[in-house]
Amino acid sequence: MPYESIACTPRGLAQSLAAGILDNVNACHVSPVVAGRAQELAALQQSIAAAASGEPVAVLVGGETGVGKTRLITEFADRLTGSARTLTGGCLELGPAGLPFAPFTGVLRQLVRELGVDGVRGLLAGRSASELGRLLPELAESADQPAEAYRGEARARLFEQVLGLLERLAQATPVALIIEDAHWADRSTRDLLTFLIGNLPALRGLLIVVTFRSDELTRMHPLRPLLAELERISWVERTELPRLTRAAAAEQMAAILGREPAETQVDTVFRRSDGNPLFVEHLVGGDAGVPASLRDLMLASVQRLPEQTSELLRVASACDVSVGHALLAKVTGIDGDELSRALRPAVAANVLLIDGDRYVFRHALIREVMHSELLPGEHSGLHERYATAIAADPTLVPAGRAPISLAHHWHSAHHLTMALASAWQAAAEAGNALAYAEQLDMLTRVLELWDRVSDAPQRIGVDHVSVLTTAAEVAGMSGESDRGVAFATAALREVDAGTEPARAALLLDLRASLAEQGDLLMSSDDLMVAMQLVADGRHEAVRARVLATLAHLLHKESKDSKAHAAAAEALAIARAENEPRTQAEALLTLAVLETEGSPISKGLDVLGLFAAARAAAEQARDCSVLVQAAINESHVLEGLGEHLLAAEVARSGLAEAARYGLSRTSGAILAVNVAEPLISAGNWADADEVIAGAIAAPSTGPHRSSLWVIAGSLALARGDLPGAADALGRASDLLAGQRFRSQSHLPHLQLQIELAAARDQPGQALAIAQDTLAVHDLLPNPRYAWPLLRAAAGVAADVLTRPPAARIVEDAELAAGVLATARQVGAKLEVSGPVQAALQLTFRAEVGRADAASADVSVADGASADTGTLWWAAVAAWDQLGEPLPLGYALYRAAEAALPGSAGRGAAVTPLARAAGIARELGAGRLLAEVAELARRARITLPGEPAVTEPASPGLTARETEVLRLVATGASNAAIAAELFISPKTVSVHVSSVMAKLGAGSRGEAVAIAHRRGLLADAS
Ligand SMILES: Nc1ncnc2c1ncn2[C@@H]1O[C@H](COP(=O)(O)OP(=O)(O)OP(=O)(O)O)[C@@H](O)[C@H]1O
């Protein structure tokens, strides 16, 4: 049997792992959580469910070394705990002399450990287990059994006995039988496995999962024909476990590091690991080189190849992760057929893969290691050969890749002049392809080489300042504004403002914009200097540009009329000078100014301004202004309550940003602008999708924190407090050290307040609210200030409306203080647009709720009637806007306000039922819980809910138990009456009845008896 011999399979990565190299590889940290794999786990869970219901199911899971087969199976097994038994046996790489049936021996040993020898024998219910003793001596029936060979009848009996054992085991609970690493399976194991899988229809409740390394399955591998045979069986599924996605690899890294990794680190590790989790583990925290242990692992996979083959691999490694056949032939001087022949062993050993007419290293890391094996002279010589070959015939590399390939090879060949010129060309090519990060790399290289090439300006046709300026602009596009600022600063040092005032002014303008984009601490000083440089009337176009930037900056910092004046002047000059880009920028600022800080309907058509801005941006062919238009317009529309329109505009902006390569800088902002209106409109599922997509994509700046804040608010509304806390933590990490910006920080503070309140830590919530109101001036930012003010008033009202017995004095004092400050701010805060108007109404209603509580509860009718009116006004406003969550909340409060009154319960039923319906439809778990609690207290049965029933204490009615619980808190009859929406007289009737039933002489005694009897056990 040639394929029995492991020795004739090529020694790949896999064998080296088993050869013990893995031991010293394990010096890294393993992620405590399984990243990604939700789909695969769900599929396995479905399989066990199918098996449990009597269907035959077997799953063959292939995957390359280290891709996570074992981890997946282990996680699956963990999740089965309690609902199914898992039995796992692994095949060992022992060669032909190894033990046959090794994984089944392992399975039996596990069973004996769990059930004991007698337990296992018992399972066989008197039938002979004679043959099982061959696998595990403990199970042998008599010690002196002759050791026959596995042939004929004995072998058939053994198979039957294994089958019988599994059959009986699965009758009790479903069983997942997992056979790991089947690529090492001996022939006997393969036969038994085939037998069991073939007999699955007779084995109710058994799922068989087999894992194997697909990268081990060379052409002659003995598992291949078996897999092919099994695959034809209808109940056998074969799947290939893929490498991790970038997002999952980032998740694994975060879990290993215990913090969110930097985007650049994710990029590097993902590129080098190709998403193989084993490699991710080793590369995380490693320095630039390949860790020694991983290096050994990689080298082991090529050491066995013929010398000529590994020599060719080294040459190929100087190219890239993939190299064309023709190019390699050219560089090596070996003719095509001979080259194929010489590389065949590498393909057979799975080191190289064939992709059309190209060879691809199976792992970026293998290439990296091979490349580092090259000697220095060999290295530069090889690169020069590649460069010369590609320069002579650019079709040797894929279309469009010639400039970047040439830049790479000339640089690695240390040919300075050619390296500089080719890097400049490659930068231009990358810019055309919207690959800004690559473009920036190439520009950086040009700058590095500049001083070492004497005729650099002649070689590329521009001066040093121009290269720096381009680098600054490109850095901005790729989201690296701080680097952009550094490039602009370097350029400014080289420009003489006396002789070139316009150039200097434009650079100052660029630096100011970059600093603003990167949220760097700065003032408008640069722009003031720039204005002076071009004040002489000779550079009007530049002056307009500076004014437009100034207007943009001013409108973000404050609301004064200076911003408006600057924008209007910029627009007028830009029109006269026919500068469409500047016109577009000025129009955008004017449009936003028009809606913010001033009542909208001033006659100016805001949407018209946006349309004009877009037209100008199109004329200027300036994509960043176009994308900015989408950002501003969607922001304004959302403020106007035009949720669907806002989401649509932002969505098309998102697509546009992707088309122009601006996702990295603008993607997160636009995603926020899509998600916010979707949430307002009650379309939470779509919002989830947008947020998840944007979080998975790389992005920079504080907008990433806004994504997490939105995700957290959504989790909170759903009642998922751990999810909300996690999201809040991530947002906090991202905001740490950032300058205060109302649009990032105020929603973040608001979430902190709401989460603390939801966790029943009102003291903490109020402390945050108090600090926020004390430290930050909310008046310039009504858009983000109103929601925060509403949240703060809500928490304060919650504390102040608690029954006196449950009120904590310090909290109540804090609440009164917060309420007073909030009232003052609210009186001065501007209201623009219908959303802010609705928020203002809600805020007033929360204040009214708190005020009503400070009036005497027993004669609260007058005050609560007022509160009710306030809430109904909020209801009407949210209804009009079509925002279900705040509408549901206002309805709930309106119902609550109706309750203490004489008409109470009847008037509360309709709004409460509507609130419940809204909350249910949205999946707003928190609101639903609040509504349900109010319904319970008021004994209102909501439609679709079972009639109010609570466990009553023995002998006491549900109402009496309720009353007794409140008595136990020390509440007076009046307070209890307020809490349960009944009259104090009714309370005293209940209290007397409770005392009589418990045989207590006083309220205190009743409580004591109740505690003793455990009647109040769940009262906390
Ligand atoms: N989804 C994942 N999330 C986090 N870590 C993972 C994940 N998948 C695998 N790992 C980690 O990567 C390493 C390799 O995974 P694992 O041992 O499961 O690979 P394998 O496919 O079974 O490899 P082999 O072919 O060598 O058996 C392990 O340390 C594992 O914990």
Ligand SMILES: [Mg+2]
């Ligand atoms: Mg494994």
